[in-house]
Amino acid sequence: DAGVIQSPRHEVTEMGQEVTLRCKPISGHDYLFWYRQTMMRGLELLIYFNNNVPIDDSGMPEDRFSAKMPNASFSTLKIQPSEPRDSAVYFCASSLLGLAYEQYFGPGTRLTVT
Amino acid sequence: AQRVTQPEKLLSVFKGAPVELKCNYSYSGSPELFWYVQYSRQRLQLLLRHISRESIKGFTADLNKGETSFHLKKPFAQEEDSAMYYCALWEGNTPLVFGKGTRLSVIA
Numbered sequence: 001d002a003g004v005i006q007s008p009r010h011e012v013t014e015m016g017q018e019v020t021l022r023c024k025p026i027s028g029h030d031y032l033f034w035y036r037q038t039m040m041r042g043l044e045l046l047i048y049f050n051n052n053v054p055i056d057d058s059g060m061p062e063d064r065f066s067a068k069m070p071n072a073s074f075s076t077l078k079i080q081p082s083e084p085r086d087s088a089v090y091f092c093a094s095s096l097l098g099l100a101y102e103q104y105f106g107p108g109t110r111l112t113v114t
Numbered sequence: 115a116q117r118v119t120q121p122e123k124l125l126s127v128f129k130g131a132p133v134e135l136k137c138n139y140s141y142s143g144s145p146e147l148f149w150y151v152q153y154s155r156q157r158l159q160l161l162l163r164h165i166s167r168e169s170i171k172g173f174t175a176d177l178n179k180g181e182t183s184f185h186l187k188k189p190f191a192q193e194e195d196s197a198m199y200y201c202a203l204w205e206g207n208t209p210l211v212f213g214k215g216t217r218l219s220v221i222a
Contacts, residue, residue, distance in 0.1 A: 003157070033209060042214030043158075043200055056209070091158065103210065105158040 004106035006092050012112045018080040021109045023092030024073055033103060034067055034077050035091040043091075049075065082113045117141060118203045120213035127191050128221050135186040135216050137175075137201030146204040147184040149175055150212070153197045161186075161199070171195070191220045 005024040013019055025032045034046040047057040052069045060067070064083070069075040079086055089110050093103040119138045127133050139145060146165060152158040162170045164177040164184060175186045184201060201213040 043212040045209055045212075048209055093158075102160045107157055 004092055004094055004104050006090075006106035006109050008109060009107060010110050010112075012114065013082055014114055015083055016081045017113075018078065019082045019086075019111060019113075021077040021090050021092075021111070023075045023077070023106060025075070025092070025094030026096075026104055027073065029094035029096045029104070030072075031095045031103075032069060032075050033093040033095075034075070035093065037089040037091060037108070046077070079111075082111075084113045087111055087113050117205075117211045118201055118213035120199075120201055120216045122216045123214070124217045124219065126219045126221060129193055130190050133186075133188045133191045133195065133218065133220075135199050135201075135218065137184045137186065137213060139182050139184065139201075139203045141182075141203060141205055143205065145177075147175070147177055148202040148204070148210065149173070149184075149186050150200040150202055151197050152200070153194075158198075158200070191218075193220050193222055196220045 004026055007022045011019060030051050031048060033048040036044045036046055044059055046059045047067045048055055049069045052072055064081060065079055067077045077090060089108045091108045092106045095103045117140045121136055148163045149161040150158050151161040162168055162175060164175060173186055173188045175184050177184050196219050198215050198217050200215045202210040204210055
């Protein structure tokens, strides 16, 4: 298994553009998490899904952010419109058997908004 | 209020010196605590969990309920220990709560 897969690995875009980040969790995992990592705030949970259903999106910074999980093997995080303060590394993680168990992280997408 | 506090953003130690990465938590129940590590150009991964009471790569962490702490320790730091370390708390039916992280730099 290749582990959690994220694409793209790097994204540079201009302010105002739409950005879509993609994630493929480990097969069979029933939880999927989206995180944002910055120097100032550390690792922040944005949203998580259980069996493709969004459970808690209270960490999503504002309405410009949205996430979907149309099936068990794919999720997207969309920012529209993007702003320079959205620049960060975005991680996707998945886990099996519930929240207490080991989360497997993807390599991250480094987003730069100019 | 922060539920997991890692007071040091950056910790620099010399090779061979002892290392202690501090973590304090706020939770009134019986917590489960974890340390995650992110080496350069690698994925964030679980290093150890308190319920396992194990030593991984020479690191140990003891849960001190009285002091609500879960400090990560290693007696002799090695250069390959340089990484970003996150303490994480699980309170029950909620996701892991991560601290802001401490970057450990081991100087040769």
